[in-house]
Amino acid sequence: DLKSVDHSLGATLNNGPGLSISKQLIAQALKTRVDSIDPDTCDLGDDDAFFVADLGEVYRQHMRWKKNLARVKPHYAVKCNPDPRVIHLMKQLGMGFDCASMNEIETVLGMGVDPSRIIYAQPVKTKAYMRYAARSGVKQMTFDNLDELYKVKQLTPDAELYLRILTDDSASLCQLSNKFGASTNDTGDLLELARKLDLNVVGVAFHVGSGASDPQAFLKAVQDARFVFDQAEALGFTMHTLDVGGGFTGDASFEAMAAVLSDALDAYFPPHVRIIGEPGRYYVATAFTIACSVIGRRTVNDATLGTTSYMLYMNDGVYGNFSCIPFDHQKPTPRVLKCAADPINFLYDTHTSGYDTPSMTEYSIWGPTCDGIDKIPDTHCFAQVMNIGDWLYFEDMGAYTKCSATPFNGFPSAHDTIYVCSEPGAASLLEL
Ligand code: PLP
Numbered sequence: 001d002l003k004s005v006d007h008s009l010g011a012t013l014n015n016g017p018g019l020s021i022s023k024q025l026i027a028q029a030l031k032t033r034v035d036s037i038d039p040d041t042c043d044l045g046d047d048d049a050f051f052v053a054d055l056g057e058v059y060r061q062h063m064r065w066k067k068n069l070a071r072v073k074p075h076y077a078v079k080c081n082p083d084p085r086v087i088h089l090m091k092q093l094g095m096g097f098d099c100a101s102m103n104e105i106e107t108v109l110g111m112g113v114d115p116s117r118i119i120y121a122q123p124v125k126t127k128a129y130m131r132y133a134a135r136s137g138v139k140q141m142t143f144d145n146l147d148e149l150y151k152v153k154q155l156t157p158d159a160e161l162y163l164r165i166l167t168d169d170s171a172s173l174c175q176l177s178n179k180f181g182a183s184t185n186d187t188g189d190l191l192e193l194a195r196k197l198d199l200n201v202v203g204v205a206f207h208v209g210s211g212a213s214d215p216q217a218f219l220k221a222v223q224d225a226r227f228v229f230d231q232a233e234a235l236g237f238t239m240h241t242l243d244v245g246g247g248f249t250g251d252a253s254f255e256a257m258a259a260v261l262s263d264a265l266d267a268y269f270p271p272h273v274r275i276i277g278e279p280g281r282y283y284v285a286t287a288f289t290i291a292c293s294v295i296g297r298r299t300v301n302d303a304t305l306g307t308t309s310y311m312l313y314m315n316d317g318v319y320g321n322f323s324c325i326p327f328d329h330q331k332p333t334p335r336v337l338k339c340a341a342d343p344i345n346f347l348y349d350t351h352t353s354g355y356d357t358p359s360m361t362e363y364s365i366w367g368p369t370c371d372g373i374d375k376i377p378d379t380h381c382f383a384q385v386m387n388i389g390d391w392l393y394f395e396d397m398g399a400y401t402k403c404s405a406t407p408f409n410g411f412p413s414a415h416d417t418i419y420v421c422s423e424p425g426a427a428s429l430l431e432l
Helices: 021-035 055-068 084-092 102-110 127-136 146-155 187-196 215-234 254-268 281-287 321-328 424-429
Strands: 050-054 072-077 096-099 118-120 140-143 160-164 200-205 241-243 274-277 288-302 307-314 334-338 361-366 380-382 391-394 417-420
Touching: 021 050, 021 055, 021 288, 021 334, 021 391, 021 417, 050 055, 055 072, 055 084, 055 254, 055 281, 055 417, 055 424, 072 084, 084 102, 084 281, 084 424, 096 102, 102 118, 102 127, 127 146, 140 146, 146 187, 160 187, 187 215, 200 215, 215 241, 215 254, 281 288
Parallel strands: 050 417, 072 096, 072 274, 096 118, 118 140, 140 160, 160 200, 200 241, 241 274, 307 361
Antiparallel strands: 050 288, 288 307, 288 391, 334 391, 361 380
16 A cells, blocks of 8 residues: 555665665565565465565656646656556556557546547557557547558547657667658558548657667658658648657666657747657656576586586576566676575665675576576675575666566466555655
């Protein structure tokens, strides 16, 4: 229960001087949960991996967005993390939603969001889902090819269409332009067919790739969008909205990226043009921390080198919430949460230095399935010797993690989330 979170807790925790209130609240939630688990006697599932989510972090990201991208109304990309509490908070914040499938639309509508706040941002749509969108009153949708326009004519003739254009996404973590986006060589033909079919094109959409790192990609995409706006207006369409997609990371590069985008928008699109965006990871990546328990250990003695290292096996892996490793090119960093061998320090530390100290122990960390690819990248050094029943935690696990987890090998793909809120300003928005 979010309302029962005591905001004073963080201030009194004595396990990390200098930690933000957010980290202190997360620490408290991790500690309370893990303290209550005895792996030898607990009920089935009680010692599964679990998340702690700080909804205050989502709220702060929203304030940061409004400060830096005041013209752009965010439509959260639900695919990134369809957590109901996150969606509810975003609804209360007045945000829109980018949905890619019937299930996502259903989830958002089920939370009482008006269909006009949803964009079905999938250029190639399943016919049955299009019929569902039409029935549900979701009108905004993207397209990028001729065949899709015939489907639109047949199934959603009243749609408000956004022509998704190609971008240079070469500097992004996850490329999308190999799959979606019309080149400016083809946009003329697409608009002419839309005109012939008497369809309603109202805007242009683009996505510079997820985890973008080159602000110039936004500038070029805005320039191309201007070109397509002009093409469409010349054909008689009333163009009113530009959708600048997602791609934003929540790290310190956001402000510079946002500045380039804002300047480009002001240079190419007059104030009466409505601007929307489809951020995903920006909003949720840093809000979620996951805790995993050590279920096994193998000692590896290298006789030649005279070294000992350890393989740790934990209860979640790449087929589960660490799906961000293969799909999202992430390298999550393990940290020690609870170590029975070192009971004095119930750790939630920010240690990053000193990994090369000779007294440290080296570990490779593996997931619970039978597959050899089920491994956390790299090896890791901890000051403590870890044992079965100890706990690790990983920060920044909110984006493209639990949404792409599988039930492979029969391990649970859904896990508990404990919610905290480090932002008193958000508290009134959290009530369900
Ligand atoms: N919009 C669309 C159409 C996408 O495909 C994606 C991600 O794949 C997003 C938005 C969200 O992107 P990000 O999480 O990088 O903001």
